[in-house]
Amino acid sequence: MKYDVFNEEHEQFRVQLRRFLADRVTPHAAEWERNRQIPRQIWQEMGQLGFLGFCYDPAYGGVGADDLFRVVMSEEMARCSAGGFGVAVCAHNDMSTTYIDLLGTHEQKLRWLKPCTAGEKVCAIAVSEPGAGSDVAGIATRAERKGDHYVIEGQKTFITNGYYGDILVTAVKTDTKAVPPHKGISLIVVEKGMKGVTARKLEKIGGHASDTAEIFFDQVEVPVEHLLGAEGQAFYAIMKNFQLERLVATILAVSFAQHILELTMDHAKQRVAFGKPIAKFQAVRHKLAEMATAIELNRALSYQCAVQYAKGEDVTKEISMLKYASAEMVNRVAYDATQLFGGYGYMAEYEVARLYADLRAVTIAGGTTEIMKDIVGRLMGL
Numbered sequence: 001m002k003y004d005v006f007n008e009e010h011e012q013f014r015v016q017l018r019r020f021l022a023d024r025v026t027p028h029a030a031e032w033e034r035n036r037q038i039p040r041q042i043w044q045e046m047g048q049l050g051f052l053g054f055c056y057d058p059a060y061g062g063v064g065a066d067d068l069f070r071v072v073m074s075e076e077m078a079r080c081s082a083g084g085f086g087v088a089v090c091a092h093n094d095m096s097t098t099y100i101d102l103l104g105t106h107e108q109k110l111r112w113l114k115p116c117t118a119g120e121k122v123c124a125i126a127v128s129e130p131g132a133g134s135d136v137a138g139i140a141t142r143a144e145r146k147g148d149h150y151v152i153e154g155q156k157t158f159i160t161n162g163y164y165g166d167i168l169v170t171a172v173k174t175d176t177k178a179v180p181p182h183k184g185i186s187l188i189v190v191e192k193g194m195k196g197v198t199a200r201k202l203e204k205i206g207g208h209a210s211d212t213a214e215i216f217f218d219q220v221e222v223p224v225e226h227l228l229g230a231e232g233q234a235f236y237a238i239m240k241n242f243q244l245e246r247l248v249a250t251i252l253a254v255s256f257a258q259h260i261l262e263l264t265m266d267h268a269k270q271r272v273a274f275g276k277p278i279a280k281f282q283a284v285r286h287k288l289a290e291m292a293t294a295i296e297l298n299r300a301l302s303y304q305c306a307v308q309y310a311k312g313e314d315v316t317k318e319i320s321m322l323k324y325a326s327a328e329m330v331n332r333v334a335y336d337a338t339q340l341f342g343g344y345g346y347m348a349e350y351e352v353a354r355l356y357a358d359l360r361a362v363t364i365a366g367g368t369t370e371i372m373k374d375i376v377g378r379l380m381g382l
């Protein structure tokens, strides 16, 4: 179906990005998966070509692009043959630098946002902890003010870009007695080289190109100038940016599902069993039709949400619906695709098998299916 969402500039951006990804990313994605790392040079190339931080002000290296460019970016990421790359770039572009843009002073943006837009620095958002993921207000990492410094003590986990990245936008409790507890949360920029910061790389079941880390803060002294926004106000910024994060996650889910459908259709047309291509069997055709239907339904609502989000409208309920519906949908599509590939679908050298593992995370990361349903229920007045 043709949608009237993108203008000529969006489409030009898509053409350039698609060419870059086809030349510089897709041919190397399997190697990066094996090495569990995206080369720094790729970040720099993306920065130079304007594929990072494009929504930010020109003073910080962007071009003030609208949020629909983020949608184009996420859609194209799904063609890279490995889920981890898209997740790492979106974590940098849409989930972490966004806080520096939203809350930072001019000096802070020059110091941290500009190098991130240039691809010289890689950014991460560190909220989740071993004892608190869904329950953001329950974080325990503490930042105690001592003169012109904060002293941070605590631990984060599951942090995308947390091992090879440079800048950690870190959620901390600056007031452990605040009532309600979310009022004591602040965001502080921690640079990876700071004394007392250590990271351990986590081994995942998929998305290997993207590094995910556990991070330890042992009496880390951070100058007060690293505080983003007002002390104790970060919870609202986190909840606000979650809408963008979840919208991007939805676009990724729909686009990965589309990519998997295309791979599966090609396979079903070529694979012969009982004397004919398996696509000619009604059971297979119906399965492919169900996949296409589920994708199109999710795409239609995600585009509508993206347009309204880009206009500044509150679509929290619809984004929460989409986040879980599209995440569950892409997992079902990946499952069915694996089945239609038969034994090949279980072999790691096949893209569909890799994507099956990569995409398992999307019902968990950025807000679980259960939490999304809870938000929807609450916004229905229940």
Ligand SMILES: Cc1cc2nc3c(=O)[nH]c(=O)nc-3n(C[C@H](O)[C@H](O)[C@H](O)COP(=O)(O)OP(=O)(O)OC[C@H]3O[C@@H](n4cnc5c(N)ncnc54)[C@H](O)[C@@H]3O)c2cc1C
Binding pocket: 091, 124, 125, 126, 127, 128, 131, 132, 133, 134, 135, 157, 158, 159, 160, 161, 207, 212, 361, 364, 365, 366, 367, 368, 369, 370, 371, 374
């Ligand atoms: C690949 C990956 C990348 C990630 N990247 C980042 C990152 O960059 N930065 C970051 O900060 N975090 C990141 N996360 C963490 C992610 O946001 C959390 O894993 C997620 O929010 C869930 O938190 P949890 O793991 O602590 O699970 P829990 O909150 O312990 O939940 C466990 C189970 O209980 C359910 N549950 C919890 N509360 C309720 C409730 N009220 N009602 C019903 N069910 C409930 C959940 O839905 C889930 O099924 C990442 C996670 C993954 C897997």
